[in-house]
Amino acid sequence: MKSNNNNNTKLILLHPYVQKQGSSNRLWLLAFVSFFTIAFLVTLIYTRESLPTKSTAALAAAATSSSISTTAPLPTTVINTLLHYASRSNDSFHMSYSEIKPISDVLRKCSSPCNFLVFGLTHETLLWKALNHNGRTVFIDENRYYAAYFEELHPEVDVFDVQYTTKMGEFRELIASTRDQIHNECKPVQNLLFSECKLGINDLPNHVYEVDWDVILIDGPRGDGPEGPGRMTPIFTSGVLARSKKGGNGKTHIFVHDYYRDVEKVYGDEFLCRENLVEANDMLAHFVVEKMDENSYQFCSNKTSKSASSSSSS
Known part of the structure; x- marks a missing residue:
């Protein structure tokens, strides 16, 4: 125990x-x-x-x-497809492939973002917008109602209307008065916003004049009949915009459609200059215009200013 x-x-x-x-x-x-x-x-x-x-x-x-x-950039196949269908439209006023292709080639080579100014709303308007992929494309048209209607249908497209005061029947008088004012209101390098030159467009939005345009297409306004506004003003304005550039590429590609007509040919030779003509046929002319010094007083280097000779004789 x-x-x-x-x-x-x-x-x-x-x-x-x-x-x-x-x-x-x-x-x-x-x-x-x-x-x-x-x-x-x-x-x-x-x-x-x-x-x-x-x-x-x-x-x-x-x-x-x-x-x-x-x-x-847009793939080549897409570009070729756009050109193919645009040039085969049933619209009787559409451009042919041979007219569209040179413009497309320039847009394709244009450094991005490319600034593209187009005078005229046409069958190719949406094509130009598409081809200038990633760039700035602005359209100028004479018909304010159609411009507003088109922009409502396609809000991605920038359209501005302008009221032309010129008439086809005055094209020779206008070119003569412009030569007389080449040292003043109608000089080749100027800010068109403040210009009183009869051929200068001065009522567009301010920012349009501030852009250095790389490519300009003149396919409007109407150029048929003596009462039509004609394309004298867009051709002169394009020449001034190209020569008055402040920066960017010093060269501007300017295309004039319907080059077979008297106004397009005469005004193209006068303000865009034969020496700058790269390629031309009856339907399309391609000019390359370089910017100039602000003290320049003649549009074409191989021409003597008639206003200078007339002023010296007086």
């Missing part, structure tokens, strides 16, 4: 130690579990937070890729 008591005593004496060691083990186990639980939660949170970062990076890359694709 004594031994039993001793054993019991030993057990009783040992019991607190065993209990303490068991508690310690449980504490270690709890600490171990807690550590891995916290580590798991931290890992999970980090992983979940890193996912949006990767998505953001992916979106940024996609946006960059998208911006690159939108600024890339």
